[in-house]
Amino acid sequence: MASGPADHPFGARAAISLVAAGFEPLPAVADAADDGDGPLDWPGYARDRARARTDSGEDESVLCGTARIGAHAVVVISFDFRYIGGSVGERAGALICQALAEARRRHCPVVSLIATGGSRMQEGMRSLRQLQRIAAECARNAEIGVPHVAVLRNPTAGGLWASLGAGADVVVALQGATVAFAGRRVRGDLHDTDDFRAEGKYGTGQVDLLVSPADARGVVTDLVDLLAPAAGRRRAGGVPAPVPRALGRTDLPPDGWSAVRRARDADRPRARAYLDDYFDVRVAISGDRAGGVDTGMLCGIGRRDGRTVAYAAQTGTANTPAGFRTATRLVHLADRLGIPVLTLIDTPGAANDESAERAGVGPAIAGLFAAIAGARVPVTTLVIGEGGSGGALALASPDRLWITPDGYFSVIAPHAAAAILKRAETDAPALAAQFRLRPQDLLEDALVRGIAGATVVCPTRSESRSVTGTSHVPGLPDKTVVASTY
Template identity: 35%
Template sequence: MFEVENSQAAQAPAWIVCDRCVALIYGKRFTRALQVCPDCGFHARLTAQQRLEHLLDPGSMVPLAHVECVSDPLGFVDTRPYTDRLLDARAATGLREAVLCARGTIEDQPVVIAAMDFRFLGGSLGCGVGALITEAARTSLRLRIPLLLVTASGGARMQEGVLSLMQMAKTTHALVELDEAGILVLSLITDPTYGGVAASFATLADVIIAEPGARLGFAGPRVIEHTTGEKLPEGFQTAEFLLAHGLVDDVVSRAALRTTLGQLLSLQPSPERVQVTPAAAATGTGPILCRPEELPETDAWTAVGLARHPDRPTTLDYAAHLLDGFHELRGDRIAQDCPAVVGGPGRLNGRPVMLIGHQKGGNELAERQRRKFGMPSPGGYRKAARLMRLAAKLGLPVVTLIDTPGANPGPDAERTGQAVAIAENLRLMARLPVPIVAVVTGEGGSGGALALAVADRVFISANGVYSVISPEGCAAILWKDSEAAPTAATALRVGAGELLRLGIVDGVVPEPPGGAHADHPQAAALLGEAVAAALDELDPWEPERLLRERSSRFHRFGLEHDPSAGRGVL
């Protein structure tokens, strides 16, 4: 953006020309829009001070003390002495370094915030920036409140040589301490964020949010094209490109940032802020069916049809009905955002939880195709694993909703490690030190389902099915006749009642008359009561007990004793 002089009155607001669409914007309107073009949505750069004023609640900002560092460790001179460049940057910005740190609140949630300013030597990472980011992290650790990093940088500061490089390791160590202490770290990527900042603290956060159009990468596009000779694709390294490739959790407009960040900051454990409504008190009756005789007799093949009904509620449907403040987080942070798995934090009856589940896509064919019919790629399982690790760090219970024909069987999934991704999830869930409640809400297909079902309590919806293979697949292999699928379904004992008798599930979640597809709100209410009741039981358990009893639960399968022995009864 650049200003156009107002010839009528020198003191009147300037007119602004948008860098992207070249629209002429009245200055006051531009300010009201938080320096976002109202015509094309282009997000202009903000100063560090503007960032703090925009994000923090009015009157809550308390600046952190400045940390003094060596100012010119190399005595560096290019066309000008480095000391002169520092003096000019300080005079032009009013800042002592390229980052401004403070503590305060966002939507009444406490936070320590470090906001970078691109005007100061391109927001470059030098000793001063490294020291201030580290001090912000240590303040966050000392106060046990989340850290928010607002990044804007061209990379490491060349004039400080290898000492600048060392700031990547220094800031990383500071964030590792927050990981070990269970302190939430958020990153807000603004344009641009490159080099040493991108390859250290900017991308080590638990949740990475980006402004629309913000660019993030290790090397800039010109460097890449010059080095490789390749023409880069349209939108390469932009926030939207990164979201599609699983590298950021969300792209959020500037106007929505405070609300989004406030919801995420509320995940930091703080017992005095959590008001949990016990499930049993809400209904007066037990929400789980634990005896097979309580269930109506249902033909196995009929159950398969009901489990596959295209109108059954999806994970996102359940999230919308059950969770307050649910925010979907995306990407495996490697290369993919698999649409067949969705997840994110929210509050169930006031209790923060991490919800993760398969997403078939509802009853529209195009959406079901986009979601791969709920058949995850390795990136989907790696996304789930990332969210489970975040839940473990913050002490959040994990709730998984399972509805998949199975893992994606395509060649791309095999090339990117499908078997390994599933195995890693099994190992992770076996030792996750927080309560895990899994519900098979529709189809539970093979290892693709089990990868989200190694839990302390495993339930199934009344019309759900769970099997080692689809009835059609079993019929084709063993009967040599796909028409024998109904016979195979019966032999496999895929229905809820049979699974309860075998001890595979701990209970059955009732469904509304006609099935979950007939009444989404009621289906969600019944499922929510069941999950909440399980969490009421599991929450008081210490991690050692959780891990011991989870191991015992799965260890007994296949041994010759009462399959229901040791099953939790709610």
């Protein structure tokens, strides 16, 4: 049976029903011109719009209103590609801006369901100018912490991809969808390679999630559920994310070289194990939105004990500039929405090869330092393995830093130090001792606030104690605690 106007795969209402329920349209925009052949007196434009209304069953290329996703009220902006290719002119732009302003008034998330060829050429610059108007409304929403999730349908092209889609807090793309700034006819190319599809955009860090239409409802529901409580939160302050419990060894290393070897043990628990243990549910974000992805930096948003927490976690590899930029994007997002941040440190250091230098590893690390230093939300950090130099410190909270018994933190890795000092590689163990990089050394020197889940020998009293809760260590300042948070 052929699909009708309401359930057509290119239709605005079909897209809404894919992820939401209880849709109610917003009032029609009364002040946008909709007469004759338009502002340019374009021949046949009135006829084209009349045919588009018949084909789509809609009055415009976008359908905007309120709906429910899970337990939350949202504002939805849904495009109908059957209406002149989902293009945006003055009236469609006014509808989108009205919807974005309504989300701001209600302080509820925006979910945009995009399928468009871009600006409507029959309205000339009046159409193109809508991109600025839409971007301005999105910026106003971001300023007060209104979350925005964009779902890229087939096709998503032109200025609306750039102004509404790519700027969303989280970008979800449907598998197989064409996603490109320029469509085939503009490019003069009849074929779409992966560079012009959702798969390519995901692979180059321009979208966060690649999902099938069947999975879209679950993914969008999880995202709205995680982000919706953030709408309306105070942008500063908040309760910090709890320190994760240690999943590895609880005894402390006897010397510096033992600490390094433990941190490099292939069987030690890694970031994914910590995230699985910590969160009840989590959704990843991926990529730096500038063409790069680093699988060694896991970023996303999750729920723990009913609270939303953002996370950035290193996986034990040398992070690339894309990884640092993705973490920076995560921290900025959390700060805008008032979400506390958890970071997990585990890296031998930043990538230092030619490709990393060409991609701007120095500026990328600088951006992450600045994001964490300037964050108004609390950042909690746990070192779960290697803490190698600036590549690790970039992810560290300046005032809420803990370490596990099988972690270390050092100004530089001992082997690299031996090379710099023109000493033999066999001198690395001695250098490890000189660096005072063990968890207990860092605690004694007040460089970390505590050791998660350890059996600690107190540095000042040689007093052994097994910690089962968050406890003060006798003889140390109040700020240095041993934390076991479960």
